[in-house]
Amino acid sequence: MTALGSRFKAGATNxxxxxxxxxxxxxxxxxxxxxxxxxxxxxxxxxxxxxSTWQGFSTRWYVxxxxxAESVLYDESLRFALTQSVRLxxxxxxxxxxxxxxxxxxxxxxxxxxxxxxxxLMLIPLVTPEIVMGVALFLVFxxxxxxxxxxxxxxxxxxxxxxxxxxxxxVRGRLFAIGRDYEEAAMDLGASPFQAMRRVLLPLLAPAxxxxxxxxxxxxxxDFVISQFLIGGPESVTxxxxxxxxxxxxxxxxxxxxxxxxxxxxIGAISVAGLVxxxxxxxxxxxxxxxxxxxxxxx
Amino acid sequence: xxTNLASGAEYATVGQKRWxxxxxxxxxxxxxxxxxxxxxxxxxxxAMGQLDPILQRATPEWNPFYWDLTxxxxxxxxxxxxxxxxxxxxxxxxxxxxxxLCLIIGYPVAYFVSxxxxxxxxxxxxxxxxxxxxxxLMRMMSWVNLxxxxxxxxxxxxxxxxxxxxxxxxxxxxxxxHLVVVLGLVYGYIPFFILPLFAALDRIDEATLEASRDLGxxxxxxxxxxTWPLSRYGVLGGLVIIMLPMFGDYYTPNLLSGSPRTxxxxxxxxxxxxxxxxxxxxxxxxxxxxxMFVAGLMVYYLRSINRATEEARR
Numbered sequence: 001m002t003a004l005g006s007r008f009k010a011g012a013t014n015x016x017x018x019x020x021x022x023x024x025x026x027x028x029x030x031x032x033x034x035x036x037x038x039x040x041x042x043x044x045x046x047x048x049x050x051x052s053t054w055q056g057f058s059t060r061w062y063v064x065x066x067x068x069a070e071s072v073l074y075d076e077s078l079r080f081a082l083t084q085s086v087r088l089x090x091x092x093x094x095x096x097x098x099x100x101x102x103x104x105x106x107x108x109x110x111x112x113x114x115x116x117x118x119x120x121l122m123l124i125p126l127v128t129p130e131i132v133m134g135v136a137l138f139l140v141f142x143x144x145x146x147x148x149x150x151x152x153x154x155x156x157x158x159x160x161x162x163x164x165x166x167x168x169x170x171v172r173g174r175l176f177a178i179g180r181d182y183e184e185a186a187m188d189l190g191a192s193p194f195q196a197m198r199r200v201l202l203p204l205l206a207p208a209x210x211x212x213x214x215x216x217x218x219x220x221x222x223d224f225v226i227s228q229f230l231i232g233g234p235e236s237v238t239x240x241x242x243x244x245x246x247x248x249x250x251x252x253x254x255x256x257x258x259x260x261x262x263x264x265x266x267i268g269a270i271s272v273a274g275l276v277x278x279x280x281x282x283x284x285x286x287x288x289x290x291x292x293x294x295x296x297x298x299x
Numbered sequence: 300x301x302t303n304l305a306s307g308a309e310y311a312t313v314g315q316k317r318w319x320x321x322x323x324x325x326x327x328x329x330x331x332x333x334x335x336x337x338x339x340x341x342x343x344x345x346a347m348g349q350l351d352p353i354l355q356r357a358t359p360e361w362n363p364f365y366w367d368l369t370x371x372x373x374x375x376x377x378x379x380x381x382x383x384x385x386x387x388x389x390x391x392x393x394x395x396x397x398x399x400l401c402l403i404i405g406y407p408v409a410y411f412v413s414x415x416x417x418x419x420x421x422x423x424x425x426x427x428x429x430x431x432x433x434x435x436l437m438r439m440m441s442w443v444n445l446x447x448x449x450x451x452x453x454x455x456x457x458x459x460x461x462x463x464x465x466x467x468x469x470x471x472x473x474x475x476x477h478l479v480v481v482l483g484l485v486y487g488y489i490p491f492f493i494l495p496l497f498a499a500l501d502r503i504d505e506a507t508l509e510a511s512r513d514l515g516x517x518x519x520x521x522x523x524x525x526t527w528p529l530s531r532y533g534v535l536g537g538l539v540i541i542m543l544p545m546f547g548d549y550y551t552p553n554l555l556s557g558s559p560r561t562x563x564x565x566x567x568x569x570x571x572x573x574x575x576x577x578x579x580x581x582x583x584x585x586x587x588x589x590x591m592f593v594a595g596l597m598v599y600y601l602r603s604i605n606r607a608t609e610e611a612r613r
Contacts, residue, residue, distance in 0.1 A: 040441035243437060
């Protein structure tokens, strides 16, 4: 311990020197955080049934034969989970983004009574523990809106509810960065407020809009708690719910394959968001923080 | 940028209708009222409604004048002295230890990547962000894989034991070990702690640290008297972000143990709501208690979000 301490000190006396302990700690952290997932991905390609003994490479757990019905493609429960997740994410994305963008615009410019309260109403879902929102939505669909059947519909309504605030936060950051100069210029040149918005502001907002679509897709497809609380029956099982209920039952590697597909889809969506945001930053000659350019969205 | 206030006044004279901006906000506000506020109220209505004696089902009471506090009182009684008290205490202990571990592991990582990573910074950043894009349940499932009785962890341990010819009986890690659940929580939530901390450390101006050095502070003095205080909001923000969901977590202990020994508060709510048909009222009461407990954290976090937006505005 003392040896490590003195080494740490030696490395730390010169703050602009090369640190020695920190990179090792960080490397160990990165390995610890990614290797378990890497192993899970690896075993999705195992040719045997085991998830701990490597028996050779195969894609049978992804696209195996219909007769065996054991791959994601042909095992009905896994395929349904995949389609349910994607369907839910697409629906949520298409509904939550326009509502969120309009709300962001409204909240940024509405200076009347009710603006503060509405702003608070938008912020609270961001800090509500998911289990609280899950219980609340479950009870409301059970007791009040009981004409909505549990399943895809309740899940969709729940997903949109938690997504709206994310869209607002992302779009609002962009709105403040753009400012009102361009719109005012358009109006000085004779555009009506609505023309200025449609022909000046919306094109400027387009990248934030596209990024919002992708992020909403990603958070919806990744959601577990709300999907589980609002589930209807076997037909509304999503991928995360399937992972949760299957993980402890000694499942075959097809569950790993399903998880891997989810991971690839999510990373794809986030990368789209990130690339769109980066492209925007370059075109407008802005220098965003490193975090923004890599994470693809504003914190 | 001209100030928003001035231009707002100008628009009013241009003749823009007053209802335009509230009109834009309306669909979103309406949606949140219907699917966030009403459900929120429903939790109270159900928790303080009456239990139907025949159907054994909670009937919600919408009028606060008729709210019945029996069930909520029962829940509180359970909390102070009943079985639930132990579960609540365990949850607080788990969350506290896991948060502390996140701080101890996460701070050096965030500090290195934000200030010392040099040329490969983007790659480090990508690597510490990667867990964000991997589903939480998948990350937990990976550990279930590794820790299962015939999983990799036991294989490695058996191999290592054989080198030293030590007798080794592979334990069942998933049979209800406190340590496994706490480490699972750390593994699950630490990326959400590192990110806001990274952002806070990233914002510190290098010149501040140089000034401290120029004025003769040693590097540890510089750290404790400049860097650490400047990163305090990042640390607090990160801790709030991970503590809020941890207090309501039920899937991590369920996946990594499933034993009553490691039951958390969220498991009890999950049980009443998802696994029984008659526990609605009690589940709602427990949810109210959870909300009251985390309200302080929520208010603190909301204020910091608002402060950040105000700063972005300037």
